[in-house]
Amino acid sequence: MTEISPALPPVSHVAAPDSRGFGHVDTWVFDLDNTLYPSDARVWPQVDERITLYVMRLYGLDGMSARALQKHFYHRYGTTLKALMIEDGIDPYEFLDFAHDIDHSTIRLDAALGDAIERLPGRRLILTNGSRRHAENVARSLGILDHFEDVFDIAAADFVPKPERSTYERFLDRHGVDPTRAALFEDIARNLVVPHDLGMSTVLVVPRTLDPFREAFEQEAVQEPHIDHITNDLAGFLGQQVLPRVAA
Structure with missing residues (x-):
């Protein structure tokens, strides 16, 4: 390679x-x-930060711990969403709405x-x-x-x-x-x-x-x-x- x-x-x-x-x-x-x-x-950084915030709120974690868990989920399951659906049965539509609630003026x-x-x-x-x-x-x-x-x-x-x-x-x-x-x-x-x-x-x-x-x-x-x-x-x-x- x-x-x-x-x-x-x-x-x-x-x-x-x-x-x-x-x-x-x-x-x-x-x-x-x-x-x-x-x-x-600056689209993806905003989405990434929103996902971290979702994980923080779901598990009651600080930012650094939530970030580490988010990346663990990503590497194990391919997406944080898939991990949270399997691990906690979250509503995927609620997650997506939250993660994609971003500022589009930077585009x-x-x-x-x-x-x-x-x-x-x-x-x-x-x-x-x-x-x-x-x-x-x-x-x-x-x-x-x-x-x-x-x-x-x-x-x-x-x-x-x-x-x-x-x-x-x-x-x-x-x-x-x-x-x-x-x-x-x-x-x-x-x-x-x-x-x-x-x-x-x-x-x-x-x-x-x-x-x-x-x-x-x-x-x-x-x-x-x-x-x-x-x-x-x-x-x-x-x-x-x-x-x-x-x-x-």
Whole structure:
């Protein structure tokens, strides 16, 4: 495995020697958090802090202890929500409403990204471990919501998060997507293993500089067999690497 340090700006586009292209793609699937917006939008830090606060209140813990428990849950179960549903039977909708009650004024309209997504031929969908409401609020603030056909959220996945195979299969079945004619854009490398295995073209979206609010493994620009392309500039990648090839 070759790693490109997330602390340094990687090249704007890295393609594997045998990478899958985009000429055959008719369905474009995007993760939401840390994929469709940059770290300076400060969306995820707010959500992360709200999750910590929820854990503090649920268990009567101080901030440091709640944070440690939250991260333990994340590593063991994949999401804190899944852990709390299993461990304490919480209401997932209540949790999601609380976690996603954030300030959206830090999100800037992204005209370049909106233009690039709008020009993608075929269907465009959001696949997220967050809630539909969160995805719609963020996408609306970015000015890109109207470019998407639908959002497949954690509730649609029966609260089973990516990277579980059943989540992707449920998504594909729900929306009638042929994975061999689809591309997925994601910010966490492990979330691309199953999609690639199913036949999707995969793109890992990494930050331009290390985000201190996220764990290092979530930001690694790793070159592995299940990753066809890596970029730290989604709008530029779509405009310069994808659109010229699908239009050809």
